Amino acid sequence: MTTTLSARGLRKRYGTGDGLVRAVDEVDLDIAAGETVAVMGPSGCGKSTLLHLLGGLDRPSDGEVWLNGRRIDTLSEKALARIRRSEVGFVFQSFHLMEELTAVENVELSSLMAGRSPRAARRRALELLDQVGLADRARFLPSALSGGQRQRVAVARALSNEPAVVLADEPTGNLDSAATLDVLQLFERLHTAGQTLVIVTHDARIAATADRLITMRDGAFVDETRLTGGTSGRLGALVGLED
Numbered sequence: 733m734t735t736t737l738s739a740r741g742l743r744k745r746y747g748t749g750d751g752l753v754r755a756v757d758e759v760d761l762d763i764a765a766g767e768t769v770a771v772m773g774p775s776g777c778g779k780s781t782l783l784h785l786l787g788g789l790d791r792p793s794d795g796e797v798w799l800n801g802r803r804i805d806t807l808s809e810k811a812l813a814r815i816r817r818s819e820v821g822f823v824f825q826s827f828h829l830m831e832e833l834t835a836v837e838n839v840e841l842s843s844l845m846a847g848r849s850p851r852a853a854r855r856r857a858l859e860l861l862d863q864v865g866l867a868d869r870a871r872f873l874p875s876a877l878s879g880g881q882r883q884r885v886a887v888a889r890a891l892s893n894e895p896a897v898v899l900a901d902e903p904t905g906n907l908d909s910a911a912t913l914d915v916l917q918l919f920e921r922l923h924t925a926g927q928t929l930v931i932v933t934h935d936a937r938i939a940a941t942a943d944r945l946i947t948m949r950d951g952a953f954v955d956e957t958r959l960t961g962g963t964s965g966r967l968g969a970l971v972g973l974e975d
């Protein structure tokens with residue numbers, strides 16, 4: 733088994749004294765290549781903070797983060813930015829698309845920044861938009877797309893540099909249930925294709941796509957459950973776990 737992403741003794745603290753918040757508290761984690769891990773837990777338990785630490789968007793107060801065998805939390809800002817661009821794909825609840833750029837321009841941007849030629853970046857972006865079912869919306873601005881379509885553009889963008897891991901922070905949090913199903917199917921397809929995924933979610937249907945469910949409380953892992961039996965069987969096992 734190849735390990736893609738690891739954390740050792742990971743902690744993130746904010747404030748001091750009475751105002752001290754242990755947002756992530758002594759977390760150890762190993763995510764295998766091709767594994768999908770869902771992280772659930774009540775609001776404020778540290779899910780987003782954990783995701784930011786794992787993706788090098790933020791640095792821990794203590795502990796280590798390893799991506800593809802390389803320790804990343806101690807890298808320079810410049811080296812970390814390169815890792816974020818080329819080895820990690822982020823999907824956020826609020827999409828974070830550039831509103832003045834079309835769908836295809838949003839998807840190709842990180843490929844261009846990673847040094848691909850404009851022609852290769854465009855070809856790859858169009859392929860990815862096709863894969864997420866948006867070939868006919870490539871030249872639309874985000875404002876002309878539905879929430880579900882915007883999130884599919886964001887997923888295509890996250891995949892543009894063939895990242896070692898995709899980190900998704902409540903990817904369906906802003907979507908109605910039809911759009912949630914679209915994104916759910918997209919994550920299932922990514923999972924089947926062997927993409928390593930970490931998904932923070934409040935939605936048991938999304939968590940049911942995972943191989944493993946981690947439950948957090950007060951910055952720590954309080955439960956880890958391996959899910960088996962296909963998405964519908966997993967969903968049965970998860971009923972009642974939504975918070």
Ligand SMILES: Nc1ncnc2c1ncn2[C@@H]1O[C@H](COP(=O)(O)OP(=O)(O)OP(=O)(O)O)[C@@H](O)[C@H]1O
Nearest residue numbers: 746747753754755774775776777778779780781782
């Ligand atoms: N920049 C910050 N400064 C101070 N405290 C912070 C900061 N960022 C997060 N926190 C605190 O850390 C804790 C964990 O926050 P985090 O956003 O990771 O929780 P979460 O589980 O993702 O919540 P939600 O489900 O509501 O998004 C919270 O108590 C939050 O108030």
